[in-house]
Amino acid sequence: MDKSISFLLGAGFSAPKGYPVGNSLSNLLLNCRDDFFGFSTDGRLCISRDGKKPDFGFKTSYDFEFDFCCDLIQYFNELKGYFDYEEFYDFFNQEAKVNTGVKELFNTKSYGDQKDFDQMIFSLKNIYTQLVSHYLVDGDGESWYDNEGHMGGSWWPGYTGIxxxxxxxxxEYLINIHTLNHDLLFERLTISDWFKDDLTDGFEELGSPYYGDILINNRNYRCRLQHYTGKYASNIRLYKLHGSKNYGVYYRPQGSSLIPETYLKTRWGIGFTELLKEVNDGNGNLKYENCWVNYHADFLTGTTSKIERYQEPLLYKTLFEHMKNNLEEAERLVIIGYGGRDSEVNRMLLSHFDFRKKPSYIIDPYPGKNIKELKDQLGARLITKHLEDVSLDDFL
Structure with a gap:
């Protein structure tokens, strides 16, 4: 197809399904307690099947890191007078090491045998990323949709119009979907009458040498995983600019070092500590190399920290290059549920979409200050409707 339309989706796109956005996610983290989860000896956040707190017989080092993370969240909240989950990510990545109050907090409280302050700060990313991922569930408590039935008909509560x-x-159009969300809601549409099998995201399973282990009913299975190839074959193309809760990096061994090789997509029940690669041992036999350094998904958060990663060549730089090209070729731009707070994304929109000659639209029933400013800069039409009520007439 010669004609294309570019979409940019923010957290507001997932809100009708019950996903926490903005302040609600910040409040969940601010009030976080480990009453129903714990951290295993390999660093994974774990939940018991009966809904009770897992019992490993003792507190792991990761449990103590979680305790410190919770204390630091409260410290940040008192320091700022509010808690924003993205600003907090920047804080512990960029400021916490040199903040005297943080060091005093660490020294005056007991965190088991964890005595190395710098190491404790370093460990926060593993813990915090898993906490964010833990709370990224919809209103029914679901976050994986691969077992959902095919969605037939032409009605889906909250989304029918869009x-x-x-x-x-x-x-008539090639549709390029650029999303800042980490959830898997949009992928759920591949098993529906709307998208069917027409959605591609640059990951492929065919020919992939990467696998993940899954344990079901005390039986161990090895499943082939999709890896990023950058191929987009369908007319609906998904670019997850900030990563996803099912994206992880596979690191290959190189001497005494581990080198990031590619991005994989895990599946339900497969954690990030069970990633393997099928290789030839040099004698014509196959063996599996275990990537043992992962604990969590790789997605971008923070207000400035994420922008620093936009140039990483393994995935994010490629995704943003696609976005720039798509914007330049698009006949129109539609923005849905985006708060307008990412300065670099805003710059790309204004630099690569020809807003002086082409129409743009912003769908937001409750637009804030930042998105109103972006609307004025783009000269966009603001559609203050819920996604359920959007119709073709809004874009004529």
């Missing part, structure tokens, strides 16, 4: 708009566009 999905019917997508379906209309498919007939």
């Amino acid at each position: 999905l019917n708009y997508f379906k209309t566009l498919q007939k």
Whole structure:
């Protein structure tokens, strides 16, 4: 297809499904307690099948790191007078090591045998990323949709209007979806009458040498995993600019070092400590190399920290290059549920989309100050409707 339309989706796109956004996610983290989860000896956040707190017989070092993370969240909240989960990520990445109050907090409280302050700060990313991922669930407590049945018909509560708009566009346009969300809601649409199998995201399973282990009913299975190839074959293309809760890095051994090789997509039940690569041992036999350094998904957060990673060549730089090219070729731009707070994303929109000659639209029933400013800069039409109520007429 010669014609294309670019979409940018923010957290507001997932809100009708019950996902926590903005302040609600910050409040969940601010009030976080480990009453129903714990951290295993390999660093994974774990939940018991019966919903009770897992009992490993003792507190692991990761449990103590979680305690410190919770204390630091409270310290940050008192320091700022509010808690923002992205600003907190920047704080412990960029300021915590030199903040005297943080060091005093560490020295005056007991965190088991954890005595190395710098190491404790370093460990926070593993813990905090898993906490954010833990709370990224919809209103039904779901976050994986691979076992969902095919969604037939032309009605889906909260989304009917926008999905019917997508379906209309498919007939004439190449649709490029750029999302800042880490959840898997959009992928759920691949098993629906709206998208069917027409959605690609640059990951492929065919020919992949990467696997993950899964334990079901005390039986161990090895599943092939998709890896990023950068190929987009369908007319609906998904670019997860900030990563996803199912994206992880595979590191290959090189001497005494581990080198990031590619991004993989895990599946339900497969953690990030069970990533393997099938290789030839040099004698014509296959063996599996275990990537043992992962604890959590790789997605971007923070207000400034994430921007620093936009140039990483393994995935994010490629995704943003696609976005720039897509914006330049797009006949129109549609922004949904984006708060307008990412300065670099805003710059790309204004630099690569020809807003002086081409129409743009912002769908937001409750637009804030930042998105209103972006609307004025783009000269966009503001559609203050819920996604359920959007219709084709709004774009004419």
